Amino acid sequence: MSTAAYRLAAPVVNAVVLRVTDRLETLLWRRSRPPAEDCWSLPGGFVRQGESLEGAMRRHLAAKVGVTDVGHLEQLDSRSADTHPELWLLDVSYLALIPRGAEPDLPPDTEWHPVEALPTVAFGHAGAIGRAHERLRGKLSYSNAAFALAPPRFTLRELADVYEAVLGYAVSPTNLGRVLGRDGLLAPTGGHRRAGSAGGRPAAEFAFTRRELVVSRPLAAFKPPEGAA
Amino acid sequence: MSTAAYRLAAPVVNAVVLRVTDRLETLLWRRSRPPAEDCWSLPGGFVRQGESLEGAMRRHLAAKVGVTDVGHLEQLDSRSADTHPELWLLDVSYLALIPRGAEPDLPPDTEWHPVEALPTVAFGHAGAIGRAHERLRGKLSYSNAAFALAPPRFTLRELADVYEAVLGYAVSPTNLGRVLGRDGLLAPTGGHRRAGSAGGRPAAEFAFTRRELVVSRPLAAFKPPEGAA
DNA sequence: AGGGTTTTCGCCTCCGGGGCATAAACTAGA
DNA sequence: TCTAGTTTATGCCCCGGAGGCGAAAACCCT
Numbered sequence: 001m002s003t004a005a006y007r008l009a010a011p012v013v014n015a016v017v018l019r020v021t022d023r024l025e026t027l028l029w030r031r032s033r034p035p036a037e038d039c040w041s042l043p044g045g046f047v048r049q050g051e052s053l054e055g056a057m058r059r060h061l062a063a064k065v066g067v068t069d070v071g072h073l074e075q076l077d078s079r080s081a082d083t084h085p086e087l088w089l090l091d092v093s094y095l096a097l098i099p100r101g102a103e104p105d106l107p108p109d110t111e112w113h114p115v116e117a118l119p120t121v122a123f124g125h126a127g128a129i130g131r132a133h134e135r136l137r138g139k140l141s142y143s144n145a146a147f148a149l150a151p152p153r154f155t156l157r158e159l160a161d162v163y164e165a166v167l168g169y170a171v172s173p174t175n176l177g178r179v180l181g182r183d184g185l186l187a188p189t190g191g192h193r194r195a196g197s198a199g200g201r202p203a204a205e206f207a208f209t210r211r212e213l214v215v216s217r218p219l220a221a222f223k224p225p226e227g228a229a
Numbered sequence: 230m231s232t233a234a235y236r237l238a239a240p241v242v243n244a245v246v247l248r249v250t251d252r253l254e255t256l257l258w259r260r261s262r263p264p265a266e267d268c269w270s271l272p273g274g275f276v277r278q279g280e281s282l283e284g285a286m287r288r289h290l291a292a293k294v295g296v297t298d299v300g301h302l303e304q305l306d307s308r309s310a311d312t313h314p315e316l317w318l319l320d321v322s323y324l325a326l327i328p329r330g331a332e333p334d335l336p337p338d339t340e341w342h343p344v345e346a347l348p349t350v351a352f353g354h355a356g357a358i359g360r361a362h363e364r365l366r367g368k369l370s371y372s373n374a375a376f377a378l379a380p381p382r383f384t385l386r387e388l389a390d391v392y393e394a395v396l397g398y399a400v401s402p403t404n405l406g407r408v409l410g411r412d413g414l415l416a417p418t419g420g421h422r423r424a425g426s427a428g429g430r431p432a433a434e435f436a437f438t439r440r441e442l443v444v445s446r447p448l449a450a451f452k453p454p455e456g457a458a
Numbered sequence: 459a460g461g462g463t464t465t466t467c468g469c470c471t472c473c474g475g476g477g478c479a480t481a482a483a484c485t486a487g488a
Numbered sequence: 489t490c491t492a493g494t495t496t497a498t499g500c501c502c503c504g505g506a507g508g509c510g511a512a513a514a515c516c517c518t
Binding site: 052 | 236237238239240276277278279280281282304306307308309311317319321369370392396400401404405408451
Protein backbone atom coordinates (compact mmCIF):
# COMPACT_ATOMS: atom_id res chain seq x y z
CA MET A 1 0.00 0.00 0.00
CA SER A 2 1.17 3.49 -0.60
CA THR A 3 2.18 5.58 2.30
CA ALA A 4 0.63 8.59 0.63
CA ALA A 5 -2.82 7.27 1.46
CA TYR A 6 -2.22 7.99 5.11
CA ARG A 7 -2.32 11.35 6.78
CA LEU A 8 0.29 12.43 9.24
CA ALA A 9 -0.03 13.22 12.91
CA ALA A 10 1.68 15.56 15.30
CA PRO A 11 3.33 13.61 18.15
CA VAL A 12 2.61 15.12 21.55
CA VAL A 13 3.90 14.12 24.98
CA ASN A 14 2.41 15.03 28.32
CA ALA A 15 3.02 13.92 31.85
CA VAL A 16 1.10 13.14 34.99
CA VAL A 17 3.57 14.72 37.41
CA LEU A 18 3.05 13.42 40.94
CA ARG A 19 4.53 14.49 44.23
CA VAL A 20 3.64 13.93 47.88
CA THR A 21 3.31 16.68 50.45
CA ASP A 22 0.57 16.10 52.96
CA ARG A 23 -1.42 14.56 50.15
CA LEU A 24 -0.74 13.25 46.69
CA GLU A 25 -0.66 16.11 44.19
CA THR A 26 -0.37 16.49 40.45
CA LEU A 27 0.94 19.37 38.39
CA LEU A 28 -1.57 21.12 36.14
CA TRP A 29 -1.21 23.88 33.65
CA ARG A 30 -3.84 26.51 32.95
CA ARG A 31 -4.20 26.96 29.22
CA SER A 32 -4.14 30.55 28.09
CA ARG A 33 -4.90 29.85 24.43
CA PRO A 34 -7.40 27.78 22.50
CA PRO A 35 -8.15 24.99 22.28
CA ALA A 36 -9.69 24.51 25.72
CA GLU A 37 -8.84 28.01 26.83
CA ASP A 38 -9.01 28.54 30.59
CA CYS A 39 -9.12 24.82 31.25
CA TRP A 40 -6.49 22.85 33.09
CA SER A 41 -4.41 20.27 31.30
CA LEU A 42 -1.34 18.12 31.76
CA PRO A 43 2.02 19.75 31.08
CA GLY A 44 3.60 18.75 27.81
CA GLY A 45 4.02 19.71 24.19
CA PHE A 46 5.09 18.71 20.71
CA VAL A 47 7.90 16.33 19.84
CA ARG A 48 10.64 17.34 17.44
CA GLN A 49 11.81 15.06 14.72
CA GLY A 50 14.93 13.13 15.64
CA GLU A 51 14.16 13.55 19.30
CA SER A 52 13.30 10.59 21.50
CA LEU A 53 9.92 10.68 23.18
CA GLU A 54 11.47 10.63 26.61
CA GLY A 55 13.86 13.38 25.60
CA ALA A 56 10.97 15.52 24.45
CA MET A 57 9.17 14.84 27.71
CA ARG A 58 12.14 15.92 29.80
CA ARG A 59 12.63 19.00 27.66
CA HIS A 60 9.05 20.13 28.18
CA LEU A 61 9.13 19.40 31.88
CA ALA A 62 12.24 21.50 32.26
CA ALA A 63 11.22 24.34 29.96
CA LYS A 64 7.54 24.73 30.67
CA VAL A 65 7.17 23.96 34.33
CA GLY A 66 10.71 24.17 35.62
CA VAL A 67 10.89 20.54 36.66
CA THR A 68 14.46 19.29 36.34
CA ASP A 69 14.79 16.89 39.27
CA VAL A 70 12.63 14.02 38.04
CA GLY A 71 12.93 10.99 40.29
CA HIS A 72 11.38 8.57 37.86
CA LEU A 73 9.92 8.89 34.38
CA GLU A 74 7.95 6.12 32.74
CA GLN A 75 5.68 5.85 29.74
CA LEU A 76 2.03 5.14 30.38
CA ASP A 77 0.21 4.78 27.08
CA SER A 78 -0.52 6.40 23.75
CA ARG A 79 -3.70 7.28 21.97
CA SER A 80 -4.88 8.90 18.82
CA ALA A 81 -6.59 12.18 19.65
CA ASP A 82 -8.91 14.41 17.66
CA THR A 83 -9.07 17.12 20.27
CA HIS A 84 -7.18 19.69 18.24
CA PRO A 85 -9.15 21.68 15.66
CA GLU A 86 -6.53 21.54 12.93
CA LEU A 87 -4.09 18.78 13.74
CA TRP A 88 -4.36 15.06 14.16
CA LEU A 89 -2.53 14.45 17.44
CA LEU A 90 -0.79 11.37 18.66
CA ASP A 91 -0.78 11.67 22.41
CA VAL A 92 1.88 9.85 24.45
CA SER A 93 1.44 10.16 28.19
CA TYR A 94 4.05 9.71 30.90
CA LEU A 95 4.18 9.26 34.63
CA ALA A 96 6.73 11.52 36.35
CA LEU A 97 7.58 11.29 40.05
CA ILE A 98 9.08 14.26 41.88
CA PRO A 99 10.98 13.66 45.11
CA ARG A 100 9.94 15.48 48.23
CA GLY A 101 12.10 18.44 48.93
CA ALA A 102 12.76 19.22 45.28
CA GLU A 103 10.56 22.25 44.84
CA PRO A 104 10.62 23.43 41.25
CA ASP A 105 9.95 27.13 40.85
CA LEU A 106 6.76 27.01 38.90
CA PRO A 107 5.95 29.46 36.15
CA PRO A 108 2.65 31.33 36.38
CA ASP A 109 -0.46 29.41 35.41
CA THR A 110 1.06 26.22 36.80
CA GLU A 111 -0.16 24.77 40.08
CA TRP A 112 -0.19 21.65 42.20
CA HIS A 113 -3.62 20.11 42.73
CA PRO A 114 -4.55 17.28 45.11
CA VAL A 115 -5.53 14.23 43.07
CA GLU A 116 -8.56 13.71 45.28
CA ALA A 117 -10.00 17.09 44.31
CA LEU A 118 -9.14 17.82 40.72
CA PRO A 119 -10.49 20.78 38.80
CA THR A 120 -12.01 20.31 35.37
CA VAL A 121 -9.31 18.87 33.16
CA ALA A 122 -9.42 19.11 29.37
CA PHE A 123 -8.78 16.52 26.66
CA GLY A 124 -9.86 13.60 28.79
CA HIS A 125 -6.66 13.89 30.74
CA ALA A 126 -8.49 13.09 33.96
CA GLY A 127 -8.45 9.44 32.95
CA ALA A 128 -4.69 9.57 32.52
CA ILE A 129 -4.30 10.89 36.06
CA GLY A 130 -6.40 8.04 37.39
CA ARG A 131 -4.39 5.45 35.51
CA ALA A 132 -1.14 6.99 36.69
CA HIS A 133 -2.29 6.86 40.30
CA GLU A 134 -3.37 3.27 39.88
CA ARG A 135 -0.06 2.22 38.41
CA LEU A 136 1.87 4.00 41.12
CA ARG A 137 -0.14 2.20 43.78
CA GLY A 138 0.86 -1.10 42.25
CA LYS A 139 4.52 -0.20 41.90
CA LEU A 140 4.83 0.85 45.52
CA SER A 141 3.85 -2.67 46.53
CA TYR A 142 6.43 -4.63 44.57
CA SER A 143 9.28 -2.23 43.87
CA ASN A 144 11.32 0.57 45.38
CA ALA A 145 9.37 3.22 43.44
CA ALA A 146 9.10 5.31 46.60
CA PHE A 147 12.70 6.41 46.13
CA ALA A 148 11.40 8.83 43.51
CA LEU A 149 8.83 10.36 45.86
CA ALA A 150 10.67 10.42 49.17
CA PRO A 151 13.39 12.92 50.06
CA PRO A 152 17.00 11.69 49.87
CA ARG A 153 17.00 10.85 53.57
CA PHE A 154 14.03 10.22 55.80
CA THR A 155 12.71 8.46 58.87
CA LEU A 156 10.52 5.40 58.64
CA ARG A 157 7.57 7.48 59.80
CA GLU A 158 8.09 9.96 56.95
CA LEU A 159 8.38 7.15 54.45
CA ALA A 160 5.18 5.58 55.75
CA ASP A 161 3.47 8.94 55.29
CA VAL A 162 4.46 8.87 51.62
CA TYR A 163 2.97 5.41 51.25
CA GLU A 164 -0.20 6.43 53.03
CA ALA A 165 -0.68 9.44 50.78
CA VAL A 166 -0.50 7.23 47.70
CA LEU A 167 -2.22 4.09 48.94
CA GLY A 168 -4.95 5.80 50.93
CA TYR A 169 -4.75 3.68 54.07
CA ALA A 170 -2.62 3.39 57.16
CA VAL A 171 0.83 1.84 56.78
CA SER A 172 2.93 0.53 59.65
CA PRO A 173 6.39 2.14 59.69
CA THR A 174 7.77 -0.89 61.50
CA ASN A 175 6.61 -3.34 58.91
CA LEU A 176 7.60 -1.08 56.04
CA GLY A 177 11.15 -0.89 57.31
CA ARG A 178 11.33 -4.64 57.81
CA VAL A 179 10.13 -5.48 54.33
CA LEU A 180 12.21 -2.95 52.41
CA GLY A 181 15.20 -3.66 54.62
CA ARG A 182 15.10 -7.38 54.02
CA ASP A 183 15.02 -6.80 50.28
CA GLY A 184 18.15 -4.68 50.61
CA LEU A 185 16.42 -1.58 49.29
CA LEU A 186 16.69 0.47 52.47
CA ALA A 187 19.75 1.19 54.59
CA PRO A 188 20.24 3.34 57.69
CA THR A 189 22.49 6.32 57.19
CA GLY A 190 23.63 6.28 60.80
CA GLY A 191 22.12 9.66 61.49
CA HIS A 192 19.20 10.40 63.78
CA ARG A 193 16.55 13.02 63.90
CA ARG A 194 14.60 14.68 66.68
CA ALA A 195 11.13 13.28 66.91
CA GLY A 196 8.93 16.36 67.00
CA SER A 197 7.72 19.18 69.11
CA ALA A 198 6.64 17.02 72.01
CA GLY A 199 9.78 14.97 72.44
CA GLY A 200 10.05 11.25 71.83
CA ARG A 201 12.85 8.92 70.87
CA PRO A 202 14.89 10.24 67.91
CA ALA A 203 14.18 8.35 64.73
CA ALA A 204 16.92 6.69 62.73
CA GLU A 205 17.54 8.16 59.31
CA PHE A 206 17.27 5.92 56.24
CA ALA A 207 18.00 6.18 52.54
CA PHE A 208 17.26 4.02 49.53
CA THR A 209 20.25 2.05 48.35
CA ARG A 210 19.37 2.35 44.69
CA ARG A 211 17.95 5.22 42.72
CA GLU A 212 16.61 3.22 39.80
CA LEU A 213 13.45 1.16 39.80
CA VAL A 214 14.07 -2.33 41.18
CA VAL A 215 11.40 -5.01 41.27
CA SER A 216 11.96 -6.74 44.56
CA ARG A 217 8.98 -8.97 45.17
CA PRO A 218 9.06 -12.31 43.35
CA LEU A 219 6.40 -11.80 40.68
CA ALA A 220 7.32 -15.39 39.89
CA ALA A 221 4.83 -17.57 41.65
CA PHE A 222 4.25 -21.24 40.85
CA LYS A 223 7.65 -22.47 41.92
CA PRO A 224 10.43 -20.06 41.03
CA PRO A 225 13.73 -21.69 40.02
CA GLU A 226 15.86 -22.99 42.87
CA GLY A 227 19.05 -20.98 42.54
CA ALA A 228 17.37 -17.64 41.93
CA ALA A 229 19.88 -15.33 40.32
CA MET B 230 4.79 28.41 19.89
CA SER B 231 3.52 27.71 16.43
CA THR B 232 2.57 24.23 15.49
CA ALA B 233 3.99 24.84 12.04
CA ALA B 234 7.51 24.58 13.41
CA TYR B 235 7.04 20.88 14.02
CA ARG B 236 7.15 18.19 11.41
CA LEU B 237 4.55 15.46 11.28
CA ALA B 238 4.96 11.75 11.80
CA ALA B 239 3.26 8.68 10.42
CA PRO B 240 1.72 6.63 13.25
CA VAL B 241 2.50 2.95 12.96
CA VAL B 242 1.31 0.04 15.08
CA ASN B 243 2.88 -3.39 15.30
CA ALA B 244 2.36 -6.36 17.54
CA VAL B 245 4.38 -9.02 19.29
CA VAL B 246 1.94 -11.87 18.67
CA LEU B 247 2.57 -14.75 21.05
CA ARG B 248 1.14 -18.24 21.19
CA VAL B 249 2.13 -21.46 22.91
CA THR B 250 2.46 -24.80 21.17
CA ASP B 251 5.28 -26.93 22.49
CA ARG B 252 7.20 -23.74 22.94
CA LEU B 253 6.48 -20.04 23.04
CA GLU B 254 6.28 -18.66 19.52
CA THR B 255 5.91 -15.26 17.92
CA LEU B 256 4.48 -14.32 14.54
CA LEU B 257 6.91 -12.73 12.08
CA TRP B 258 6.42 -11.33 8.66
CA ARG B 259 8.99 -11.50 5.89
CA ARG B 260 9.24 -8.13 4.21
CA SER B 261 9.09 -8.27 0.45
CA ARG B 262 9.73 -4.57 -0.11
CA PRO B 263 12.24 -2.03 1.11
CA PRO B 264 13.07 -0.86 3.65
CA ALA B 265 14.70 -3.90 5.19
CA GLU B 266 13.78 -6.15 2.29
CA ASP B 267 14.04 -9.87 3.04
CA CYS B 268 14.26 -9.23 6.75
CA TRP B 269 11.72 -10.38 9.32
CA SER B 270 9.65 -7.85 11.19
CA LEU B 271 6.63 -7.62 13.46
CA PRO B 272 3.23 -7.59 11.77
CA GLY B 273 1.58 -4.19 11.66
CA GLY B 274 1.08 -1.09 9.55
CA PHE B 275 -0.07 2.48 9.34
CA VAL B 276 -2.85 4.07 11.37
CA ARG B 277 -5.68 5.93 9.68
CA GLN B 278 -6.88 9.26 10.95
CA GLY B 279 -9.94 8.97 13.15
CA GLU B 280 -9.07 5.38 13.97
CA SER B 281 -8.12 4.34 17.47
CA LEU B 282 -4.70 2.79 17.87
CA GLU B 283 -6.17 -0.45 19.11
CA GLY B 284 -8.62 -0.48 16.24
CA ALA B 285 -5.80 -0.06 13.77
CA MET B 286 -3.91 -2.88 15.45
CA ARG B 287 -6.85 -5.27 15.22
CA ARG B 288 -7.45 -4.28 11.60
CA HIS B 289 -3.88 -5.09 10.62
CA LEU B 290 -3.85 -8.34 12.57
CA ALA B 291 -6.99 -9.46 10.79
CA ALA B 292 -6.09 -8.23 7.31
CA LYS B 293 -2.42 -8.95 7.09
CA VAL B 294 -1.91 -12.13 9.03
CA GLY B 295 -5.43 -13.50 9.37
CA VAL B 296 -5.51 -13.25 13.14
CA THR B 297 -9.06 -12.59 14.30
CA ASP B 298 -9.26 -14.55 17.55
CA VAL B 299 -7.10 -12.38 19.77
CA GLY B 300 -7.29 -13.50 23.38
CA HIS B 301 -5.75 -10.36 24.82
CA LEU B 302 -4.37 -7.17 23.32
CA GLU B 303 -2.38 -4.66 25.30
CA GLN B 304 -0.19 -1.71 24.49
CA LEU B 305 3.48 -2.00 25.30
CA ASP B 306 5.22 1.25 24.49
CA SER B 307 5.84 3.85 21.84
CA ARG B 308 8.96 5.29 20.33
CA SER B 309 10.03 7.72 17.73
CA ALA B 310 11.71 5.88 14.87
CA ASP B 311 13.93 7.03 12.05
CA THR B 312 14.10 3.67 10.37
CA HIS B 313 12.11 4.69 7.31
CA PRO B 314 14.00 6.47 4.53
CA GLU B 315 11.31 9.05 3.81
CA LEU B 316 8.96 9.17 6.74
CA TRP B 317 9.28 10.03 10.38
CA LEU B 318 7.56 7.12 12.09
CA LEU B 319 5.90 6.99 15.45
CA ASP B 320 5.97 3.36 16.41
CA VAL B 321 3.39 2.01 18.88
CA SER B 322 3.93 -1.62 19.82
CA TYR B 323 1.39 -4.06 21.22
CA LEU B 324 1.35 -7.44 22.89
CA ALA B 325 -1.20 -9.85 21.43
CA LEU B 326 -1.94 -13.28 22.90
CA ILE B 327 -3.46 -16.02 20.76
CA PRO B 328 -5.27 -18.90 22.45
CA ARG B 329 -4.18 -22.44 21.77
CA GLY B 330 -6.38 -24.13 19.26
CA ALA B 331 -7.16 -20.97 17.33
CA GLU B 332 -5.02 -21.52 14.29
CA PRO B 333 -5.20 -18.54 11.95
CA ASP B 334 -4.59 -19.41 8.32
CA LEU B 335 -1.45 -17.47 7.68
CA PRO B 336 -0.76 -15.70 4.44
CA PRO B 337 2.51 -16.49 2.67
CA ASP B 338 5.64 -14.86 4.08
CA THR B 339 4.20 -15.13 7.57
CA GLU B 340 5.53 -17.71 10.00
CA TRP B 341 5.66 -18.65 13.66
CA HIS B 342 9.13 -18.56 15.19
CA PRO B 343 10.18 -19.83 18.62
CA VAL B 344 11.17 -16.88 20.78
CA GLU B 345 14.26 -18.74 21.93
CA ALA B 346 15.61 -18.95 18.38
CA LEU B 347 14.64 -15.82 16.51
CA PRO B 348 15.91 -14.98 13.05
CA THR B 349 17.34 -11.56 12.30
CA VAL B 350 14.63 -9.04 13.01
CA ALA B 351 14.62 -5.55 11.50
CA PHE B 352 13.96 -2.13 13.05
CA GLY B 353 15.18 -3.15 16.49
CA HIS B 354 12.02 -5.14 16.95
CA ALA B 355 13.93 -7.88 18.73
CA GLY B 356 13.93 -5.70 21.80
CA ALA B 357 10.18 -5.40 21.65
CA ILE B 358 9.85 -9.18 21.62
CA GLY B 359 12.03 -9.43 24.68
CA ARG B 360 10.02 -6.82 26.54
CA ALA B 361 6.77 -8.50 25.58
CA HIS B 362 8.02 -11.83 26.88
CA GLU B 363 9.15 -10.21 30.09
CA ARG B 364 5.83 -8.53 30.68
CA LEU B 365 3.92 -11.71 29.95
CA ARG B 366 6.04 -13.58 32.49
CA GLY B 367 5.06 -11.06 35.11
CA LYS B 368 1.40 -11.08 34.25
CA LEU B 369 1.15 -14.85 34.48
CA SER B 370 2.22 -14.61 38.10
CA TYR B 371 -0.35 -12.14 39.36
CA SER B 372 -3.28 -12.34 36.94
CA ASN B 373 -5.33 -14.75 34.89
CA ALA B 374 -3.49 -13.77 31.68
CA ALA B 375 -3.18 -17.45 30.76
CA PHE B 376 -6.82 -17.45 29.67
CA ALA B 377 -5.64 -15.77 26.47
CA LEU B 378 -3.04 -18.45 25.75
CA ALA B 379 -4.79 -21.64 26.87
CA PRO B 380 -7.54 -23.38 24.90
CA PRO B 381 -11.13 -22.85 26.12
CA ARG B 382 -11.02 -26.04 28.15
CA PHE B 383 -7.96 -27.85 29.40
CA THR B 384 -6.52 -30.14 32.04
CA LEU B 385 -4.26 -28.82 34.77
CA ARG B 386 -1.35 -30.58 33.11
CA GLU B 387 -2.00 -28.76 29.85
CA LEU B 388 -2.29 -25.44 31.66
CA ALA B 389 0.96 -26.08 33.47
CA ASP B 390 2.59 -26.75 30.10
CA VAL B 391 1.50 -23.28 28.96
CA TYR B 392 3.05 -21.73 32.05
CA GLU B 393 6.25 -23.70 31.59
CA ALA B 394 6.60 -22.59 27.99
CA VAL B 395 6.39 -18.94 29.04
CA LEU B 396 8.21 -19.02 32.38
CA GLY B 397 10.95 -21.38 31.35
CA TYR B 398 10.88 -23.64 34.38
CA ALA B 399 8.86 -26.51 35.76
CA VAL B 400 5.44 -25.70 37.18
CA SER B 401 3.47 -28.00 39.47
CA PRO B 402 -0.03 -28.65 38.07
CA THR B 403 -1.31 -29.34 41.58
CA ASN B 404 -0.14 -26.03 42.97
CA LEU B 405 -1.27 -24.14 39.91
CA GLY B 406 -4.79 -25.46 40.29
CA ARG B 407 -4.88 -24.66 43.99
CA VAL B 408 -3.74 -21.08 43.57
CA LEU B 409 -5.93 -20.17 40.60
CA GLY B 410 -8.84 -22.06 42.10
CA ARG B 411 -8.67 -20.25 45.42
CA ASP B 412 -8.72 -16.93 43.61
CA GLY B 413 -11.88 -18.02 41.82
CA LEU B 414 -10.26 -17.78 38.41
CA LEU B 415 -10.47 -21.47 37.56
CA ALA B 416 -13.48 -23.78 37.71
CA PRO B 417 -13.93 -27.44 36.76
CA THR B 418 -16.26 -28.04 33.85
CA GLY B 419 -17.29 -31.45 35.16
CA GLY B 420 -15.85 -33.22 32.15
CA HIS B 421 -12.88 -35.55 32.11
CA ARG B 422 -10.31 -36.48 29.58
CA ARG B 423 -8.31 -39.64 28.89
CA ALA B 424 -4.80 -39.33 30.15
CA GLY B 425 -2.69 -40.42 27.21
CA SER B 426 -1.50 -43.36 25.20
CA ALA B 427 -0.23 -45.32 28.17
CA GLY B 428 -3.27 -45.05 30.39
CA GLY B 429 -3.50 -43.23 33.69
CA ARG B 430 -6.26 -41.58 35.64
CA PRO B 431 -8.44 -39.30 33.50
CA ALA B 432 -7.79 -35.64 34.17
CA ALA B 433 -10.56 -33.25 35.16
CA GLU B 434 -11.31 -30.55 32.67
CA PHE B 435 -11.08 -26.90 33.72
CA ALA B 436 -11.93 -23.51 32.25
CA PHE B 437 -11.21 -19.94 33.22
CA THR B 438 -14.19 -18.22 34.79
CA ARG B 439 -13.42 -14.84 33.23
CA ARG B 440 -12.11 -13.94 29.83
CA GLU B 441 -10.83 -10.48 30.66
CA LEU B 442 -7.63 -9.73 32.50
CA VAL B 443 -8.11 -9.85 36.26
CA VAL B 444 -5.39 -8.99 38.74
CA SER B 445 -5.81 -11.52 41.50
CA ARG B 446 -2.80 -11.29 43.72
CA PRO B 447 -2.86 -8.46 46.26
CA LEU B 448 -0.25 -6.07 44.86
CA ALA B 449 -1.16 -4.13 47.98
CA ALA B 450 1.39 -5.05 50.57
CA PHE B 451 2.05 -3.06 53.73
CA LYS B 452 -1.25 -3.75 55.35
CA PRO B 453 -4.14 -3.75 52.90
CA PRO B 454 -7.42 -2.34 54.20
CA GLU B 455 -9.42 -4.67 56.42
CA GLY B 456 -12.63 -5.07 54.49
CA ALA B 457 -11.00 -5.53 51.10
CA ALA B 458 -13.58 -4.82 48.42
C1' DA C 459 12.76 12.82 89.04
C1' DG C 460 8.53 11.67 86.72
C1' DG C 461 5.01 11.59 83.19
C1' DG C 462 4.14 11.85 78.29
C1' DT C 463 5.61 10.80 73.56
C1' DT C 464 7.70 8.46 69.80
C1' DT C 465 10.63 4.99 68.02
C1' DT C 466 12.67 0.39 68.15
C1' DC C 467 13.15 -4.34 69.07
C1' DG C 468 11.68 -9.04 69.93
C1' DC C 469 8.26 -12.49 69.86
C1' DC C 470 4.11 -14.47 68.41
C1' DT C 471 0.52 -15.70 65.21
C1' DC C 472 -1.55 -16.34 60.83
C1' DC C 473 -1.74 -17.66 56.19
C1' DG C 474 -0.36 -18.88 51.54
C1' DG C 475 2.90 -21.51 48.58
C1' DG C 476 5.37 -25.66 47.94
C1' DG C 477 6.67 -30.56 48.76
C1' DC C 478 5.54 -35.16 49.54
C1' DA C 479 3.36 -39.44 50.30
C1' DT C 480 -0.71 -41.90 49.42
C1' DA C 481 -4.99 -42.92 47.20
C1' DA C 482 -7.66 -43.04 42.95
C1' DA C 483 -8.58 -44.18 38.14
C1' DC C 484 -7.46 -45.92 34.01
C1' DT C 485 -4.69 -48.90 30.17
C1' DA C 486 -2.18 -52.65 28.50
C1' DG C 487 -0.69 -57.12 28.70
C1' DA C 488 -0.26 -61.81 30.55
C1' DT D 489 -9.20 -61.65 35.79
C1' DC D 490 -5.24 -60.22 37.82
C1' DT D 491 -1.07 -57.45 37.81
C1' DA D 492 2.13 -53.93 36.56
C1' DG D 493 2.62 -49.33 34.91
C1' DT D 494 1.11 -44.59 34.30
C1' DT D 495 -1.14 -40.41 35.34
C1' DT D 496 -4.10 -37.60 38.18
C1' DA D 497 -6.13 -36.21 42.64
C1' DT D 498 -6.19 -35.51 47.65
C1' DG D 499 -4.65 -34.74 52.17
C1' DC D 500 -1.07 -33.39 55.29
C1' DC D 501 3.04 -31.06 56.82
C1' DC D 502 6.59 -27.61 56.52
C1' DC D 503 8.43 -23.20 55.82
C1' DG D 504 8.88 -18.39 55.20
C1' DG D 505 7.02 -13.78 54.99
C1' DA D 506 3.68 -10.28 56.60
C1' DG D 507 1.30 -8.28 60.31
C1' DG D 508 0.14 -7.50 65.33
C1' DC D 509 1.42 -6.51 69.88
C1' DG D 510 3.76 -5.40 73.96
C1' DA D 511 7.95 -4.18 76.31
C1' DA D 512 11.97 -1.48 76.23
C1' DA D 513 14.62 2.49 74.70
C1' DA D 514 15.42 7.35 74.03
C1' DC D 515 14.03 11.87 74.32
C1' DC D 516 11.21 16.26 75.80
C1' DC D 517 8.99 19.02 79.10
C1' DT D 518 7.55 20.28 83.71
